[in-house]
Amino acid sequence: MEYRKNDIVTLKIEDCGIDGEGIGKADGFTVFVKDAVIGDTVRAKIMKAKKNYGYGRLEEIITPSPDRVEPKCQFARQCGGCQLQALSYEKQLEFKTSKVRGHLERIGGFTDIPMEKILGMEQPFHYRNKAQFPVGKSKDGRIITGFYAGRTHSIIENRDCALGVTQNKEVLDRVIAHMEKFNIQPYDENTGKGLVRHVLIRYGFFTDEMMVCLIINGEKLPGEEALVKSLCQIPETVSVMVNVNKKRNNVILGEKVRLLWGQPYITDKIGEISYQISPLSFFQVNPYQTGRLYGKALEYAQLSGNETVWDLYCGIGTISLFLAQKAKMVRGVEIIPAAIENAKENACLNGFANTEFFVGKAEEVLPEQFARTGERADVIVVDPPRKGCDETLLSTIIEMQPDRVVYVSCDSATLARDLKYLCERGYELKKVCPVDMFPNTVSVETVVLLSQQKPDDTIEIDLDLDELDATSAELKATYQEIKDYVLKEFGLKVSSLYISQVKRKCGIEVGENYNLPKSENARVPQCPKEKEDAIKAALKYYAMI
Numbered sequence: 051m052e053y054r055k056n057d058i059v060t061l062k063i064e065d066c067g068i069d070g071e072g073i074g075k076a077d078g079f080t081v082f083v084k085d086a087v088i089g090d091t092v093r094a095k096i097m098k099a100k101k102n103y104g105y106g107r108l109e110e111i112i113t114p115s116p117d118r119v120e121p122k123c124q125f126a127r128q129c130g131g132c133q134l135q136a137l138s139y140e141k142q143l144e145f146k147t148s149k150v151r152g153h154l155e156r157i158g159g160f161t162d163i164p165m166e167k168i169l170g171m172e173q174p175f176h177y178r179n180k181a182q183f184p185v186g187k188s189k190d191g192r193i194i195t196g197f198y199a200g201r202t203h204s205i206i207e208n209r210d211c212a213l214g215v216t217q218n219k220e221v222l223d224r225v226i227a228h229m230e231k232f233n234i235q236p237y238d239e240n241t242g243k244g245l246v247r248h249v250l251i252r253y254g255f256f257t258d259e260m261m262v263c264l265i266i267n268g269e270k271l272p273g274e275e276a277l278v279k280s281l282c283q284i285p286e287t288v289s290v291m292v293n294v295n296k297k298r299n300n301v302i303l304g305e306k307v308r309l310l311w312g313q314p315y316i317t318d319k320i321g322e323i324s325y326q327i328s329p330l331s332f333f334q335v336n337p338y339q340t341g342r343l344y345g346k347a348l349e350y351a352q353l354s355g356n357e358t359v360w361d362l363y364c365g366i367g368t369i370s371l372f373l374a375q376k377a378k379m380v381r382g383v384e385i386i387p388a389a390i391e392n393a394k395e396n397a398c399l400n401g402f403a404n405t406e407f408f409v410g411k412a413e414e415v416l417p418e419q420f421a422r423t424g425e426r427a428d429v430i431v432v433d434p435p436r437k438g439c440d441e442t443l444l445s446t447i448i449e450m451q452p453d454r455v456v457y458v459s460c461d462s463a464t465l466a467r468d469l470k471y472l473c474e475r476g477y478e479l480k481k482v483c484p485v486d487m488f489p490n491t492v493s494v495e496t497v498v499l500l501s502q503q504k505p506d507d508t509i510e511i512d513l514d515l516d517e518l519d520a521t522s523a524e525l526k527a528t529y530q531e532i533k534d535y536v537l538k539e540f541g542l543k544v545s546s547l548y549i550s551q552v553k554r555k556c557g558i559e560v561g562e563n564y565n566l567p568k569s570e571n572a573r574v575p576q577c578p579k580e581k582e583d584a585i586k587a588a589l590k591y592y593a594m595i
Contacts, residue, residue, distance in 0.1 A: 051077040054099050059106065063090040063115070066145050068463075070133035070492040081106045085127050087137045089115025117141040122175060123212040130200025132213065132490040143170045143486060146494040150462045150484045158466035158473075166483040169342050174489030177336045179318070181214045182302055183222060183249045185229075185236040193229055193236055195222050195249060203239060213490065215253045217286060221262055224280045225249050232272040242298050245271070250293070250303070252327060253286070254318035255337040261289040261316045263329045265303060267296055278311040288312045293329055303330060320344060323371045325396050330388055332365045336487045343458065343485045343495055344372045347431060350456045350481060350499035353377050357428035360452075362412040362443065367393030367405070369431055369458070374402045377429075382407045383415045413440035420450055426541045427452045438464030441471070448475045449580065451542075455500040460487075462496055469498065478503050503575070527592035535591060540584040548577040552585040556595045 053059065053076065061074030063086045072086025074094075080103040083094045091113040094106030111118075121127070121135040134142045147168045154160045171177065183195040186205045196208040209222040228234070229246060237244040248265040262281050264271060271277065271292055278290050289312040295304030307314070307329055315326040318333075320341050327333045334340040347369060351359065353376035361370040364382030366389050374380045374397070382405065384390050390409045397405045408415045412432075419425075430452045432439055438461065447455060455477060459465035473479055481499040488494070527535075529546045536544050553559075577585070589595045 051079065053079050053081075053096055053104060055096055057096045057099075058093060058109065059096065060091070060093050060112065061086075061106075063088055063092060068149055068492065070137075070145075078102075079104065083108050084130075084133075085136065086111075087115050087118050087134075088141070089117055123208075125196075125206050125208050126212075128199055129197050129206045129208065131197055131211075133492050135212075135490045139170070139174050139489065142174075142489065143168050146486060146492075147484055149492075149494060150465075150482065150496050153462040153466040154469070154482070156466075157463055158470045160466075160469070160473075160479060164479065164481050166481060168484040168486060168494075169339065169346070170486045171339060171489050174486075175212050176215060177338060177489065178211075178213045178215070179253045179255055179337055180333070180335045181211060181218055181251050183209075183218075183251075185225075185246045185248060186238075187236055193226050195226065215251075217253060217260060217284060218251055220284055221251055221260075221281065222249060224284075225262075225264065225277070228273060228277045228280060232276075234272055237267050239298075242267075247295060248302055250329060252316055252329070252333075254316045254327075256319040257317050258286050259288045259316040259318070260284065260286040261291065261327075261329065262287065263289075263291040263293050263307075265293045265295050269294060274310055282311070289314065289316060291329055305330075320368065321372065322375075323368075323396075323400055325366060325368060325371075326392060326399060327366070328388070328392065330386075331392055332386075332389060333368065334487065339485060339487045339495075340368070343487065343497060344369055346483050346485065346497045347456050347458055348372055348376065350454070350497060351377075351429050351431065352454060353429070358425065359429045359431060360416065360427045362416065362430065362432045362439075363434045364393060364407065365389050365433075367396045367407065369433060370405060370407070371396060371400055371402060373429075373431065374405050378404060380405045381419075383410060383412045385409070385411050411440075413443035413446070416443060416450075417446045420446060424541055426450050429454045429456065431456045431458065433458040434464075436461040436464065438468050444468060444471050447472065451476070451502060451578070451580075453502055457496075457498040457500065459496045459498070460493065462494065465496055465498065469500070472500055476503050477501065527588070527594060531592070532585065532588045535588040536581070536584045539587065542581055542584050544577075544581050544585055547575070548581055549585055551577045552582050552589070555582075556586065556589060558589075558594060 059076040063072035063074045065073040066088050071082045071084045074081055083106045085108045086092050093110040095109050096104045097107050098105045117138045119138050126132050126135040154163050184205055185195050188194045194207040196206045199206050210219040235244040237247040245266050245268050250263040252261040281287050281290050290310040292308050293303050294306040315328045317326055357377050359373050359377045359380045361382040364370045364384045370380050370382040387409050390407045393407045477500040480501045483497045485495045532549050536542050
């Protein structure tokens with residue numbers, strides 16, 4: 051049967067899409083229905099129809115799913131920010147685990163995925179330490195704040211988001227009262243007129259410090275002293291600021307920040323590490339789960355205190371400082387200069403002298419530093435934006451050959467793509483752990499451990515020189531001396547197997563059975579070009595070739 055726009059269909063919802071929409075079929079025609087959950091029987095109106103599928107609007111829930119719950123927020127369906135609030139939390143975690151697994155299978159081509167149990171929350175509400183409320187006017191002319199309805203810039207009035215801290219409502223009440231008292235108009239996107247665009251609130255869950263920052267379409271806010279006095283009646287307030295954004299675009303924050311009162315940052319903690327957070331800082335919005343996320347990354351890094359670690363897309367050094375607790379040296383890279391300044395300040399704040407930070411694109415800084423110093427990394431940690439890692443960066447990781455790569459991802463689709471690239475070039479997927487950083491939404495973070503497939507995976511047989519049938523030329527340097535030379539001059543670790551392979555290539559006699567595998571089917575790793583060149587340099591140094 052052919053379905054068209056405005057047709058009404060009855061569907062049994064049997065699956066869930068990656069954006070949380072319910073999926074049902076009518077006579078083989080697949081329909082995606084926002085706000086429907088697995089197990090529902092619904093009536094939906096077709097809003098857009100393609101040849102074999104369409105998008106429907108939920109008209110009626112005929113029979114609710116046993117996993118359907120009453121949303122805590124009355125605006126959940128209108129707002130669209132909490133796509134899964136009508137689904138039980140247990141089923142939310144199942145959905146997110148399946149989402150990660152599905153991407154790794156379909157995009158990455160992985161099977162037998164070593165998936166650990168997803169890390170969920172006991173209380174999946176009021177976890178956000180940051181909120182950005184747009185300010186506008188209602189149809190009857192009142193000043194309102196809230197959130198944009200999905201895929202629009204129409205404000206759904208709501209001062210008390212179920213995911214935010216309880217202090218948000220009191221802040222917004224006082225800001226709106228101040229605007230009404232001083233006749234301050236909200237910004238109008240259509241005309242470019244009006245002053246107050248957004249209210250940004252940051253809250254320190256472990257310090258109870260709160261920052262309020264008004265984003266304004268001008269340099270000054272009328273009655274600034276009165277606003278400060280009002281906001282300071284909220285005990286947690288330690289910082290009141292304005293951010294200037296005069297551009298007519300959809301970017302929330304401008305570059306200029308002015309302090310009205312207090313300190314220009316709040317402080318919060320993740321584990322034992324303290325961080326100073328400014329209005330422009332990127333900081334994970336769920337501090338409880340961030341501690342678990344970074345703890346898992348630290349666990350996967352397997353640091354003993356002797357490792358050099360690169361933290362790419364490091365932001366204000368959140369993961370870097372976590373790693374610095376157990377690493378010999380941590381080097382972080384971030385494209386935003388202000389974030390790097392914050393990272394350096396946070397390193398000083400916590401007394402870390404084993405960190406170094408670079409401003410620039412990770413895909414440019416890492417190759418430049420590697421080409422300049424030749425220093426390898428034992429562990430590389432990446433926490434890229436949703437688009438994932440640039441291929442230039444991935445190829446440099448392959449060239450540097452760290453023992454382990456820890457990949458922290460906010461998008462499991464690009465994660466799967468990048469893992470496929472790395473695992474096709476010498477790495478093995480060892481562990482995968484989803485972390486529910488954003489309960490009641492479709493987003494999920496994932497931590498992955500990759501290990502280099504090393505020659506140590508095979509058994510090496512070390513024999514005495516007499517057994518090697520060595521020539522006088524070979525006796526000029528032992529295998530250990532060659533290893534030491536390569537490590538000192540090139541920062542590379544090479545195995546006896548690799549040395550024997552290069553010796554053979556150079557015409558140097560090696561014992562007939564030296565370093566051969568025990569069975570015919572055993573995999574014999576081949577020496578990478580970079581290590582081959584380093585070994586040849588050592589052989590030349592010892593006048594062996």
